[in-house]
Amino acid sequence: xxxxxxxxxxxxxxxxxxxxxxxxxxxxxxxxxxxxxxxxxxxxxxxxxxxxxxxxxxxxxxxxxxxxxxxxxxxxxxxxxxxxxxxxxxxxxxxxxxxxxxxxxxxxxxxxxxxxxxxxxxxxxxxxxxxxxxxxxxxxxxxxxxxxxxxxxxxxxxxxxxxxxxxxxxxxxxxxxxxxxxxxxxxxxxxxxxxxxx
Amino acid sequence: xxxxxxxxxxxxxxxxxxxxxxxxxxxxxxxxxxxxxxxxxxxxxxxxxxxxxxxxxxxxxxxxxxxxxxxxxxxxxxxxxxxxxxxxxxxxxxxxxxxxxxxxxxxxxxxxxxxxxxx
Numbered sequence: 001x002x003x004x005x006x007x008x009x010x011x012x013x014x015x016x017x018x019x020x021x022x023x024x025x026x027x028x029x030x031x032x033x034x035x036x037x038x039x040x041x042x043x044x045x046x047x048x049x050x051x052x053x054x055x056x057x058x059x060x061x062x063x064x065x066x067x068x069x070x071x072x073x074x075x076x077x078x079x080x081x082x083x084x085x086x087x088x089x090x091x092x093x094x095x096x097x098x099x100x101x102x103x104x105x106x107x108x109x110x111x112x113x114x115x116x117x118x119x120x121x122x123x124x125x126x127x128x129x130x131x132x133x134x135x136x137x138x139x140x141x142x143x144x145x146x147x148x149x150x151x152x153x154x155x156x157x158x159x160x161x162x163x164x165x166x167x168x169x170x171x172x173x174x175x176x177x178x179x180x181x182x183x184x185x186x187x188x189x190x191x192x193x194x195x196x197x198x
Numbered sequence: 199x200x201x202x203x204x205x206x207x208x209x210x211x212x213x214x215x216x217x218x219x220x221x222x223x224x225x226x227x228x229x230x231x232x233x234x235x236x237x238x239x240x241x242x243x244x245x246x247x248x249x250x251x252x253x254x255x256x257x258x259x260x261x262x263x264x265x266x267x268x269x270x271x272x273x274x275x276x277x278x279x280x281x282x283x284x285x286x287x288x289x290x291x292x293x294x295x296x297x298x299x300x301x302x303x304x305x306x307x308x309x310x311x312x313x314x315x316x317x
Contacts, residue, residue: 039234046225054222063226067233074237133218156212157219184208191214198210 023086030077042070045087048158049094055141055153056098057105069097091160091168095150102146133196140190148183155180 022044029037046066053065072093080089141149150169154160155176162180166173188198226232 035234035238038237039230042230042233046230047222050225051222055219059223062223063229066225066229067236070233071237071240075240130218133214134220137215137218138220152215156215184211187215188208188211191211196214198208198214 021086027077027080027086030074038070038074041073041086045090046070049090052091052094052153052158053098053101055157056095056146056150057101058142060105061101065097065101069094072097085167088164088167091154091164092170095168098150099146136191136194136196140187140194143190144183144186148179148186151176151179152183152187156184 023041026037026041026044030041049069050062050066053069054062057065069090073090076089076093080086141153144152151165154165154168155162160168162173162176166176169176191198
């Protein structure tokens with residue numbers, strides 16, 4: 001009986017092959033009107049989107065920014081040309097949302113600086129030095145230009161390859177390398193001035 | 199000319215960043231439901247956005263076939279016009295020769311008394 005069921009499942013899988021790229025399969029489900037496909041896409045990518053937005057924009061309005069990214073993605077799905085490159089496309093949207101947020105923050109910089117100083121960040125009870133180093137990294141990222149910060153976050157924290165970063169930002173790979181070099185140099189100088197020997 | 203960085207450059211810095219990157223705050227527990235619900239309310243694919251055009255097309259076809267004015271009205275008007283014209287011609291005709299008109303012939307053959315029935 002079990003063997004028969006297994007054979008039936010095997011035959012069914014052979015008759016309806018799933019795409020090798022899970023994102024492509026989920027995008028197709030979305031376009032077919034299946035909301036569960038969108039939910040699965042959200043679950044697969046929300047953590048990296050959230051992390052990138054946090055490194056680029058901070059904790060302020062983070063949930064709203066994540067929501068904005070996925071709503072833009074949902075609306076833009078029919079226009080997605082290369083559906084196999086969904087993650088690159090989603091990172092592009094993430095970067096656009098982060099850029100918009102940066103412009104918005106720049107318009108009300110003083111007020112938001114006060115808010116961010118008052119906004120408590122949830123930590124999972126690390127040691128005091130851990131907190132100190134995390135604060136240094138956070139402030140080091142904040143002193144970088146947005147372009148340099150983006151490349152460093154995507155490459156060194158999100159571990160994306162330089163070619164994909166170039167596709168996301170629509171810049172040459174050489175520019176990615178250059179920005180990464182300068183961003184790392186600037187960040188290292190900042191940390192060394194804070195007493196960290198690297 | 200920008201200096202091309204070595205991929206293995208700054209290994210200590212990269213390790214330090216990975217180890218001490220600030221932890222991302224946890225999302226609101228209801229964020230996933232909110233995102234999915236808002237997406238569905240904002241825009242629907244296929245089954246959602248194909249229905250209005252289909253309904254609109256059906257409505258157009260139905261309206262194009264719907265008789266805005268009854269056709270018999272036009273036919274009745276034509277018959278009425280023909281009747282008035284022929285009746286008018288009959289009343290105003292100066293020709294007294296009614297030999298071809300069976301109705302007139304019947305009238306001529308009958309005695310036109312006040313209460314006599316028409317033939």
